Amino acid sequence: MSNDATFFLPKLSSHVITVVLSLALSLLPVASVNAQDIITAAIDGIVTDSLTGKSVIEKRLPASTANTGTIKLDPEAKQARPSLARPAQEQNAASQTSSEQNQNDPSRLVIFPAGMMQRIRGVIFSREGDSFILRDPTRGYILVKIHDQTSIIEKKTNPYRRARTYPVTVLLRGLELEVSGRGDDSGALLAEKISISEAALVSARSATVNNELSESSKPPHNDLTPPKIVITSPKIQRGIGVKQSAGKITIMGQALDESGVREVTVGDVGVQLDDRGNFSAEMSLKVGDNSITVTATDNHGNRATESFTIRGESDPPFVTGRYFALVIGNNRYPNLPPERRLKTAINDAQEVAKLLEGDYGFKVKLLTDAKRSEVLKALNEYRKSLKPDDNLLIYYAGHGHFDDGTGKAYWMPTDAEIENNTNWIIADQVTSDVRAIPARHILIISDSCYSGAMTRAAAGRLSNPV
Numbered sequence: 001m002s003n004d005a006t007f008f009l010p011k012l013s014s015h016v017i018t019v020v021l022s023l024a025l026s027l028l029p030v031a032s033v034n035a036q037d038i039i040t041a042a043i044d045g046i047v048t049d050s051l052t053g054k055s056v057i058e059k060r061l062p063a064s065t066a067n068t069g070t071i072k073l074d075p076e077a078k079q080a081r082p083s084l085a086r087p088a089q090e091q092n093a094a095s096q097t098s099s100e101q102n103q104n105d106p107s108r109l110v111i112f113p114a115g116m117m118q119r120i121r122g123v124i125f126s127r128e129g130d131s132f133i134l135r136d137p138t139r140g141y142i143l144v145k146i147h148d149q150t151s152i153i154e155k156k157t158n159p160y161r162r163a164r165t166y167p168v169t170v171l172l173r174g175l176e177l178e179v180s181g182r183g184d185d186s187g188a189l190l191a192e193k194i195s196i197s198e199a200a201l202v203s204a205r206s207a208t209v210n211n212e213l214s215e216s217s218k219p220p221h222n223d224l225t226p227p228k229i230v231i232t233s234p235k236i237q238r239g240i241g242v243k244q245s246a247g248k249i250t251i252m253g254q255a256l257d258e259s260g261v262r263e264v265t266v267g268d269v270g271v272q273l274d275d276r277g278n279f280s281a282e283m284s285l286k287v288g289d290n291s292i293t294v295t296a297t298d299n300h301g302n303r304a305t306e307s308f309t310i311r312g313e314s315d316p317p318f319v320t321g322r323y324f325a326l327v328i329g330n331n332r333y334p335n336l337p338p339e340r341r342l343k344t345a346i347n348d349a350q351e352v353a354k355l356l357e358g359d360y361g362f363k364v365k366l367l368t369d370a371k372r373s374e375v376l377k378a379l380n381e382y383r384k385s386l387k388p389d390d391n392l393l394i395y396y397a398g399h400g401h402f403d404d405g406t407g408k409a410y411w412m413p414t415d416a417e418i419e420n421n422t423n424w425i426i427a428d429q430v431t432s433d434v435r436a437i438p439a440r441h442i443l444i445i446s447d448s449c450y451s452g453a454m455t456r457a458a459a460g461r462l463s464n465p466v
Helices: 014-027 033-044 088-103 198-216 345-360 372-385 427-435
Strands: 006-008 046-048 055-058 070-072 117-128 131-136 140-145 151-154 176-183 189-196 228-233 247-256 261-266 269-271 278-285 288-298 303-313 323-329 363-368 391-397 400-403 408-411 441-447
Touching (some): 117 140, 228 288, 228 303, 247 261, 247 303, 261 278, 269 278, 278 288, 323 345, 323 372, 345 363, 345 391, 363 372, 372 427, 408 427, 427 441
Parallel strands (some): 140 189, 323 363, 323 391, 391 441
Antiparallel strands (some): 006 070, 046 055, 117 131, 131 140, 176 189, 228 247, 247 278, 261 269, 261 288
16 A cells, blocks of 8 residues: 555544444554555544544545545654554553544544535634634534524523524634534535523623733834725826726725725725725715725724715716618529529518618618619718618628639629629628718628638639528
8 A cells, every 4th residue: 555545534433433433443453554655644633522422534634635535644644653453552642642632623624525414512712704713622623614694593481482692793713603504615614503501602792802902001112104095997187087987996905004994894894905005995976076094004003095086977868769670682683594593592682671770770671682773872972862861781692702713802783794794793892881871880791602701711613692
């Protein structure tokens, strides 16, 4: 067995694990030192829950193994670990010493299997945000996480009185409590219910007041320097920010101080800081000048302010203009062989025209079996009649052609001839005529072969529409 062997700890009671390990030891050869190390590590990793009878794994091993419930042996640790052949008294003493070290070391946290229900008792050692570290006298230190569904209730002594509920602010350092919950993916205990006795709450509050009085009796500090405030968004120049559309705006910045920043407010709203002092707050922005003040207070009471003005502007009115559509469908090509005539182009054009006019309110001009002059005349009329706020959609269904000699694409009106390009409409001309139309938006939909050549090159022969 190699030194990086892995031993998976089953979710069994301590009695079952003891029997299994005893059998494993009896089957091991004396020279199998690595296997003995694995089982020794497993024995040291078992701690029995006095309330549920289930086992948990303590974080005495590297974090990469503790979180997955596995033990990976360290090659250097093999030399330092005594053999299993040592006397039972030495093993018990070593195990007791290791357990006591874990119970007294807050950096070594108990890891719970994900999803397993737990109930623990202890005293809050420290709290930060939505989590706190609980010290269990029998197991050590446990990370407990609270969330929106966590209920904090009074541990009743009178069965005829309804239990009180408490806010999270009662979770003070030194508070004795009982937590029920399940292990999460990180090995912490996700609290579902926290029970607190009234006597324990009174005691913790009293201890907190005494600590604050003790802090207030310390000699005065010499720090008179206020925090430094930097506004990172929006950009501020000489106390004036860039113009913004009225509605909402996010103020972002950073507050720094050597003694630590105790509080930051944006306007009248308190905000949270990350580890680097960054903060953000969303503010309402009305039309006109908006005065915004950011205030930061350090742990010694020194205060700094940063004030600036942002002008909120109303959005310009949304102008839609009129909607026009030129729809062209060509089936009949008298100068082409009969098998090259189309059957569905006109029907497609009629359906598009019906949709645009009936469902979207377009003013549609429909051309069927259109000649070259009719198409160019329609484009020229739009150039004269449309206004800058108008919108134009051009739809063409019919034959198209790509000339290998010129590298140009063409629309084929119904008067087009195969060997004579006099009546062909080159894509460049369509593009030029469209650019001359003074409309806000123009969209061209070309349902013909090589229509893509209006924007990129293509190669091919005269054929039916795609």
